[in-house]
Amino acid sequence: MNVAHLTSSLVRIESENPPGRTADVVEFIGEFLDSLGVKYRIISHPGGRDNLITTDPDPQILLCGHVDVVPAIPDDWTHDPYGGEIADGYVWGRGATDMKGGCAALLVAYQDIIESGGEPKAQFAFVCDEETGGPYGIRSLLEKNLLLPRECLIAEPTPPMNPAVGQKGIYRIDLSFRGEPGHSSLYPVVGKSAVMAAFDLLGYLREIHAHSFPIDEDLQPLVEEAARAFHEIFGIEGGYEIATRVMFNPGRIEGGEKANIVAEQCRMELDIRVPWGCLLDDLRKSIADHA
Secondary structure, eight states, rough: OHHHHHHHHHHHHHBBTTTOHHHHHHHHHHHHHHHHHHOOEEEEEEETTEEEEESHHHHHHEEEEEEOOOOOOOOGGGSSSSOEEEETTEEEEETTTTTTHHHHHHHHHHHHHTTTTOOOEEEEEEESSSSGGGGGTTTHHTTTTOOSSSSEEEEEOOTOOOOOOOOOOOEEEEEEEEBOOOOGTTTSSSOBBBHHHHHHHHHHHHHHTOOOOOOGGGGHHHHHHHHHHHHHHHHHSSHHHHHBOOOOEEEEEOOOSSSOOOOSSEEEEEEEEOOTTOOOHHHHHHHHHHH
């Protein structure tokens, strides 16, 4: 099986996160490894959140990937997001890039080495919840000492000939705001809106985003190379700022009771990417103080 067809097969197995069920796609990968004579172990968690690790006694490298994907809204797709259609030189579907295609590439490369007579000294780890922070996936495997420190290749998507050697930090927050209800005809003189409190915090995060954090001299070439890749490969200007500033996204926000009532409650989920030089404790405290 080649990479495209294996990717297509993986895409057709739904593993949206949330809810995070990966049992079916892990079972499929297990069957593929069975065909190669590779021994493995499945580590299960509630809700079908399954991980798979192989059990080679003396691996020299860890090959790692996640099999969960973010949800897809079919109305916005030109192809069925779970059809795995191969057309125009691409595999179409949710996870084809991030990162069932990468998992397929690792598996097929391993298969090719075995079929050529080699004995790859590698351990696989396919995890269930990279998209939601990893408490049942990679973190769980590390806490149970199922993965030993070694060289690691993670087949996340990167541009050709531009492997990633590091990443910004990630900080996810679930914030709840409380207001003082009142009638809309009297606001903002009367009442305190929880929704507006959330928007005020977003304004503060824009101020934080405007500040570039200094980086060490030895990291400067890496940041400059990242900026070049953003520009030349993706056509994105401001790559240097992306690498050196706090980036943030209010991925979900919901609140209020009715249009004519000053919102008493609001909830917001934030995804924040933390650059080198930004201390997470300081960032966390500044957000808490402002909120």
